Amino acid sequence: QRGGSPSAFDRVLGARLGSAAICRLLKGESGCMVGLIKTEVAATPFDVVLRNKKAFDQNLIQLAETLGN
Numbered sequence: 001q002r003g004g005s006p007s008a009f010d011r012v013l014g015a016r017l018g019s020a021a022i023c024r025l026l027k028g029e030s031g032c033m034v035g036l037i038k039t040e041v042a043a044t045p046f047d048v049v050l051r052n053k054k055a056f057d058q059n060l061i062q063l064a065e066t067l068g069n
Helices: 008-026 046-051 058-068
Strands: 032-037 040-045
Touching: 008 032, 008 040, 032 046, 040 046
Parallel strands: none
Antiparallel strands: 032 040
């Protein structure tokens, strides 16, 4: 998810990811998400996505809370 008006990159990325997702579904593939890894569109199985948890940066959480008030 990105904020603001979409750039040309955003529009092309949306088309690339949407196309990759549909192509996988039409091939009968499921249980994964598509995303950009470096410059390539790639699919990652959900179990891998859920296994690789990242810790939240507490400073960013505090910043978001401050800006949200």
